[in-house]
Amino acid sequence: MSQTTHNPDASQRFIFENADIRGEIVRLNKTYLDTVRGKQYPEPVGALLGQFLAASALLSTTIKFDGRLVIQARSEGEVKVMMAECTSAGELRGIARYAQAPTSEQFSELLRGGNLVITIDTRKGEPYQGIVELEGTNLAECLQAYFYQSEQLASTFYFAADKDHVAGLMLQQLPGQLHKDEDERKRHWEHFSTLARTITDEELLSLPNADILHRLYHQEELRVFAPRDLKFACSCSRERTARAIAALGKVEVDEIIAEQGGVEISCEFCGTEYNFGPGELALLFEGAEEGTSH
Numbered sequence: 001m002s003q004t005t006h007n008p009d010a011s012q013r014f015i016f017e018n019a020d021i022r023g024e025i026v027r028l029n030k031t032y033l034d035t036v037r038g039k040q041y042p043e044p045v046g047a048l049l050g051q052f053l054a055a056s057a058l059l060s061t062t063i064k065f066d067g068r069l070v071i072q073a074r075s076e077g078e079v080k081v082m083m084a085e086c087t088s089a090g091e092l093r094g095i096a097r098y099a100q101a102p103t104s105e106q107f108s109e110l111l112r113g114g115n116l117v118i119t120i121d122t123r124k125g126e127p128y129q130g131i132v133e134l135e136g137t138n139l140a141e142c143l144q145a146y147f148y149q150s151e152q153l154a155s156t157f158y159f160a161a162d163k164d165h166v167a168g169l170m171l172q173q174l175p176g177q178l179h180k181d182e183d184e185r186k187r188h189w190e191h192f193s194t195l196a197r198t199i200t201d202e203e204l205l206s207l208p209n210a211d212i213l214h215r216l217y218h219q220e221e222l223r224v225f226a227p228r229d230l231k232f233a234c235s236c237s238r239e240r241t242a243r244a245i246a247a248l249g250k251v252e253v254d255e256i257i258a259e260q261g262g263v264e265i266s267c268e269f270c271g272t273e274y275n276f277g278p279g280e281l282a283l284l285f286e287g288a289e290e291g292t293s294h
């Protein structure tokens with residue numbers, strides 16, 4: 001088993017042996033830096049995107065499928081769109097779009113009047129989508145409201161970030177298996193979530209997971225799972241880009257060719273540039289026409 005200290009980009013799951021509660025710790029360094037590299041995000045925007053990345057990793061870990069989990073916010077505030085996704089293979093990417101340099105560092109200003117949408121895309125069947133209004137003073141509160149509304153399960157989130165790292169801690173109530181009594185479940189939840197909130201930014205960012213868990217829950221029996229490696233990766237490809245160009249329609253693409261000689265597209269997430277010359281573009285539409293004639 002690899003030590004998380006050797007690969008800081010990982011998440012690790014734990015469950016309480018004597019309470020229906022699970023937890024997860026995530027820490028991102030290179031993944032975060034790869035996501036924001038070359039983007040010149042203003043500091044509060046980059047920091048918030050880091051939290052979105054951490055949240056997507058925390059929420060994707062329990063989903064047993066081949067697919068991805070996407071957290072996306074759309075707002076009327078200074079950040080118009082923010083999204084992060086994590087695949088079942090532990091590959092993350094994310095992006096922020098903002099109208100101007102933000103004048104505030106406040107979550108409620110950056111993402112004012114918006115919604116948070118969580119999509120689980122399993123690549124087979126309809127994606128599952130849940131939505132919550134962006135209320136509260138930070139992402140953690142929004143996610144807590146989301147899980148309370150959608151699943152009636154209590155959860156607590158805690159995020160910390162510095163210039164190069166982002167870390168997150170999640171605790172979530174599970175449906176009653178060990179204990180059915182509501183009062184007992186509530187007592188467990190209050191006890192363990194109160195302890196979780198005693199973590200400091202510094203501890204969450206720098207301590208190994210074993211030390212964090214010892215510091216919070218040394219009196220409890222925990223089952224700790226193997227860490228799951230995480231990394232930045234983009235799912236863009238030449239084929240997908242070609243499909244997006246074909247979707248513009250022949251008329252529009254012919255106009256772009258007349259003006260620019262070809263089509264140049266760079267991926268918003270990873271910056272990869274895709275160039276298509278007139279010959280290759282003509283083939284795109286020939287293929288489409290043949291396809292429709294069958």
Ligand SMILES: [Zn+2]
Pocket residue numbers: 234235236237267268269270271272
């Ligand atoms: Zn890309």
